Each structure stands twice: as structure tokens, then as C-alpha cells.
Amino acid sequence: MLHAEGPLLTIDLTERSATRTPIDDVLEAFIGGRGVATALAHDRIPFDADPFGPENRAYLATGPLQLSTTSFTGRLSMTGLSPLTDGLVSTNAGGYLSREFAGTGISALEVTGASDELLIAHVTDEGVEFEPVPELAGATVPEVSDHVAETRDLGPENCIAIGPAGENLVRFASVMTFDSRAFGRGGLGAVLGAKNLKAVTFEGDSAPEIEIPDPPEMEIHREAATSDDLMRRQGTTGNTEFINENFSLPTRYFSEYEFESAAGIGGDAVEEKKYKKGACSQCAYACKLPTRDEETGVETEGPEFETVYAFGSSQGVGDIVDVMRANELCDRLGLDTISAGVTVAAYLASEDEFGNAELARELTEQIAHREGIGDDLAEGVHRVHEQLGVDDYTVKGMEFAAHDGRVLHGQGLSYAVANRGADHMYGGLLSPEYAGEIDPEGTLGKAELLVEHENRNAIRDSAIVCAFASGHITDERLAALLETDYEELLAVGARTIERERHFNNRRGMAADADDLPYEIPDLEDAIQEYYEARGLREDGTLPDDRIEPIAADLGTDDGAAASPADD
Numbered sequence: 001m002l003h004a005e006g007p008l009l010t011i012d013l014t015e016r017s018a019t020r021t022p023i024d025d026v027l028e029a030f031i032g033g034r035g036v037a038t039a040l041a042h043d044r045i046p047f048d049a050d051p052f053g054p055e056n057r058a059y060l061a062t063g064p065l066q067l068s069t070t071s072f073t074g075r076l077s078m079t080g081l082s083p084l085t086d087g088l089v090s091t092n093a094g095g096y097l098s099r100e101f102a103g104t105g106i107s108a109l110e111v112t113g114a115s116d117e118l119l120i121a122h123v124t125d126e127g128v129e130f131e132p133v134p135e136l137a138g139a140t141v142p143e144v145s146d147h148v149a150e151t152r153d154l155g156p157e158n159c160i161a162i163g164p165a166g167e168n169l170v171r172f173a174s175v176m177t178f179d180s181r182a183f184g185r186g187g188l189g190a191v192l193g194a195k196n197l198k199a200v201t202f203e204g205d206s207a208p209e210i211e212i213p214d215p216p217e218m219e220i221h222r223e224a225a226t227s228d229d230l231m232r233r234q235g236t237t238g239n240t241e242f243i244n245e246n247f248s249l250p251t252r253y254f255s256e257y258e259f260e261s262a263a264g265i266g267g268d269a270v271e272e273k274k275y276k277k278g279a280c281s282q283c284a285y286a287c288k289l290p291t292r293d294e295e296t297g298v299e300t301e302g303p304e305f306e307t308v309y310a311f312g313s314s315q316g317v318g319d320i321v322d323v324m325r326a327n328e329l330c331d332r333l334g335l336d337t338i339s340a341g342v343t344v345a346a347y348l349a350s351e352d353e354f355g356n357a358e359l360a361r362e363l364t365e366q367i368a369h370r371e372g373i374g375d376d377l378a379e380g381v382h383r384v385h386e387q388l389g390v391d392d393y394t395v396k397g398m399e400f401a402a403h404d405g406r407v408l409h410g411q412g413l414s415y416a417v418a419n420r421g422a423d424h425m426y427g428g429l430l431s432p433e434y435a436g437e438i439d440p441e442g443t444l445g446k447a448e449l450l451v452e453h454e455n456r457n458a459i460r461d462s463a464i465v466c467a468f469a470s471g472h473i474t475d476e477r478l479a480a481l482l483e484t485d486y487e488e489l490l491a492v493g494a495r496t497i498e499r500e501r502h503f504n505n506r507r508g509m510a511a512d513a514d515d516l517p518y519e520i521p522d523l524e525d526a527i528q529e530y531y532e533a534r535g536l537r538e539d540g541t542l543p544d545d546r547i548e549p550i551a552a553d554l555g556t557d558d559g560a561a562a563s564p565a566d567d
């Protein structure tokens with residue numbers, strides 16, 4: 001089976017040291033990306049770690065396909081202990097970083113410790129340099145990019161960076177790359193902020209050689225370049241009105257299911273503002289959405305469907321320019337648009353201010369700087385809902401994505417049991433339910449399919465393949481690209497998910513964390529079906545003997561001992 005190549009680079013910010021460590025066993029067992037990062041995180045972050053403590057670790061990992069010319073592979077995956085969910089989260093971002101990252105010759109980056117001053121770490125194929133940057137305190141993401149361009153002649157594609165939100169430990173702060181692409185969910189920006197790490201740059205010419213089988217690679221590329229999917233023109237916003245009319249577009253903080261102004265923020269409205277094509281590295285599908293409003297001069301990349309929901313229907317805002325402004329603001333400040341938009345919507349609900357887009361922007365700024373009420377909202381809906389007097393629309397502390405589990409019951413089950421919380425990219429029964437392949441009504445009998453989807457998504461995030469590639473990088477093609485069979489890939493996905501669950505179990509999360517804030521049919525029984533299909537105990541825990549640590553004690557290139565997790 002093909003897998004990522006190269007050592008793990010550990011950066012210890014307390015010591016300002018860097019160590020390269022071979023991790024061949026981990027790469028062979030987990031491919032790359034989310035799988036490798038999850039295995040490392042499980043074995044090396046202490047189970048009792050404070051998400052904001054120096055003992056937490058953040059991982060950035062590539063896969064075997066990121067050096068190929070295969071469309072849909074220009075992405076990287078990031079993992080760590082989340083300050084939002086208090087469990088492991090993985091999140092991935094597109095852009096152009098994946099090739100720069102691989103050029104440094106490593107397969108994964110581990111960031112541990114904490115600096116006593118704000119730093120940028122510059123990673124090259126020759127080593128790591130630490131640059132104190134006190135002058136960048138409070139800087140926005142584009143300001144960090146400007147600094148890196150001026151001082152190193154590097155572009156935003158060479159860089160991950162946090163904005164003021166990460167520095168201020170907003171629990172849903174994102175890590176940004178290419179200024180507009182977000183490692184969005186779960187607050188890993190705040191993990192870097194707690195470590196006083198403003199940015200990391202990557203530059204090098206030492207990428208490992210990985211030979212990708214030819215036929216599927218070329219076929220995928222040709223199809224991506226010639227596809228006439230609506231998604232190529234409108235990105236994820238293409239189905240906004242279809243979903244609103246036929247299922248649900250959560251509106252005014254979940255008080256309604258349908259938004260009367262969906263046309264004002266949907267796919268056509270976004271396409272009207274699109275002024276050029278946008279893509280990720282090597283991707284001929286080019287579904288990104290650089291948009292501009294000529295009248296106001298507002299310019300951003302996006303908004304994607306989730307932002308249209310979070311800063312649009314959820315807030316009762318029906319003008320796409322307002323959603324574009326919010327999108328640009330979140331990217332600049334380093335905020336996950338879903339959690340930020342839904343948290344702002346919760347505040348608007350409490351003050352009866354739906355539709356007030358200007359207030360929403362003020363609140364977003366206040367959240368990033370933890371000013372006024374923004375200091376409370378920066379904790380997220382789960383921690384602030386009682387103060388606001390609104391319902392807690394979260395799972396495991398994570399704000400819901402748009403696809404409404406109250407209508408798509410299999411998706412609701414997926415949200416309830418997902419180790420990451422209420423995120424649509426984790427299990428995703430939404431696709432077969434929207435498509436009518438399975439009845440959206442009811443939860444029973446869906447657990448085995450959910451397990452398969454979760455495993456498949458974990459492989460996708462380990463390989464790393466874009467979620468929008470499903471019609472083109474089929475299961476068979478992915479197996480062919482990785483020179484293995486699909487059953488073996490599913491086993492990798494299962495191993496990854498088991499480690500997430502086991503880590504969360506050891507932090508005290510079990511069946512009581514697998515729940516929804518609303519009722520759907522037979523949820524309790526469906527969760528038990530899921531536990532059975534996943535081989536969990538009735539209390540939602542994974543037996544310890546199912547987990548064989550693989551990365552706790554790593555020998556290092558220089559003979560030093562890399563620190564294992566405290567078990």
C-alpha cells in the first residue's frame with residue numbers, strides 16, 4: 001500500500017528545538033494525513049492534557065498523493081486536542097501548501113511545548129529557524145502573509161498562520177493557509193495561539209519520490225478538467241435552494257427550517273459575484289469561489305454553503321454581500337465560519353436582532369479580540385447558551401453544520417456519535433439521504449452504513465483526497481492509486497476512528513456524550529446499533545486491548561528520546 005514518506009518533524013517551542021524522527025511503522029499502518037496524525041496524537045498527547053497547555057500537540061500531516069498531479073489532492077490535514085470539543089479533532093484545508101510542505105521532506109509536523117514570546121517557525125529541508133515576532137501581536141492573517149513576503153520572499157501558500165482569534169484563545173479559532181483556506185473546525189488556531197506560535201512557513205526542494213500508478217491519475221485529471229457539474233461553477237452553494245425547499249436550511253438559530261430569502265444567498269447569487277476561477281494545488285476541477293461585489297468593493301474567496309447558512313439563514317441575513325463580508329472577516333481574523341456564525345446567531349436570538357448584519361460583524365470582531373460580550377461568545381454556544389438564554393445547539397461542544405439532522409435522521413445519528421461532534425464531514429449520511437438512496441426518515445438500520453461512511457471518510461482524509469472528489473476518485477480508483485484493495489483501506493479508516501474514540505473515552509467521554517439537543521426517532525436504539533457495528537461496549541467505550549500504541553516511544557535521528565504520552 002502506498003503511504004506518505006519522510007520523517008516526523010517535532011518542534012518543541014519551549015526548548016526551541018527541532019527533531020526529525022523516522023515513523024515508518026505509523027506511515028505503513030495509517031497511510032498519511034488524518035490517520036497518521038491521529039495515531040501520533042493518540043499515543044503522544046497525554047490523555048489528561050489541557051488543550052491550552054504546553055503538553056497538547058498539534059499535528060500537520062501529508063499523504064502519498066500530495067506530490068502527484070492527481071486532481072482533488074491539493075490538501076493537508078491537521079489534528080490536535082480541541083479546546084471546543086475537549087476531544088481529538090482533525091480538519092483539513094486546501095490551497096497550495098501541500099506541495100510546499102512535502103518539499104521540506106517530512107511526512108508530518110508535530111508542535112509541542114509553548115514559547116514565552118510570539119514566534120514564527122521557518123521549516124526548510126535544512127532545519128528549523130525560530131523568529132521572534134512581537135510586532136505581529138494581534139496581526140490579522142493577511143498581515144502575517146505580508147510579513148512573510150517582505151522578510152522571506154514567501155507567499156501565503158508557504159504558510160499556516162493564526163489571526164487575533166487564535167492568539168486570544170477563541171475556542172473556535174481556525175488555522176489559515178493561503179489567506180483564505182481554513183483548517184476550520186475545532187479551534188486548533190487557539191491551540192497554536194496558546195503555544196505563542198503565530199505562523200509556520202515551509203520551503204524546500206527535498207520531496208520524497210512516490211510513484212503513483214498512471215491510468216487512474218490521468219483519467220481523474222481529464223474528468224476533473226471536463227466535468228460540467230454545477231459544483232464547478234457554484235462550489236458547495238449550488239444546492240442551497242434545493243436543500244431549503246426540499247429538506248431544511250436551519251433558519252434564525254434553528255427556530256425555523258426554511259429561509260424565505262435563500263435565493264439572495266444561494267448558488268446563483270454567489271456565482272453572480274464570482275469574478276475568476278479558483279482552485280487548490282493540481283486540481284483541474286477548480287470549484288473555489290473568488291467573489292467580488294463591484295458596488296462595495298467587498299472581495300473574498302467564498303462563501304461556501306456552510307457560511308451561507310451560518311452567517312446567512314441562521315442569522316436571518318438574506319444579502320450575499322453581507323455573507324461575503326462576514327466570510328472575509330472570519331478569514332482575516334482566523335475564525336471558523338460555522339462556529340462563529342452560529343454563535344453570533346445564538347446572540348442575535350437572545351437579543352431579538354435577527355437580520356442585523358452590521359451587529360453580526362461587530363460581534364465577530366469582538367469575539368476575535370475577546371472584547372465585551374465577545375469575550376463570552378468566544379467560548380462557543382455550549383459554554384455560553386445559559387447566559388444567553390437559548391438552547392444549546394451543539395454536540396460535544398461543536399456547533400452544528402448546516403445539513404439538518406432534524407430532517408435527515410441518519411445525518412442526525414451521525415452527528416450524535418461522531419467523535420468530532422456536530423460536523424458534517426465526519427460520517428456524512430447526508431449525501432445518500434439528500435439523493436434519496438436511503439429514506440431520510442428514521443434512524444434504525446442505518447448504523448452499518450454510517451460506520452462504512454465514517455471509515456471511508458477517514459481514508460479520504462488520510463490519503464488525502466478532497467471530499468468533493470467522490471464522483472471521480474471512486475473507492476476502486478482510490479484503491480488502485482494506493483496499490484491496495486478497498487477492504488484494507490476500510491481497515492485503516494476503522495483503526496483511525498477507534499483511536500479517536502479511545503482517546504476521547506480516556507478523557508471521560510462515553511455514551512452520555514453521544515447525544516443530540518433535539519429528538520429524532522429511536523435515537524437511543526440506533527446509537528446501540530452503531531456501538532455494535534463499531535464493536536464498542538454498550539456504554540460507548542472501546543476496550544483498551546483493541547489499541548496497540550504505535551508512536552508512544554519513537555527513536556529519533558539524533559538518538560534523543562521523543563516524549564511519549566503519559567498513560
Ligand code: SF4
Nearest residue numbers: 072279280283287466
Ligand atoms: S475540488 Fe475544489 S476544494 Fe477540492 S481540491 Fe479541487 S478545487 Fe480544492
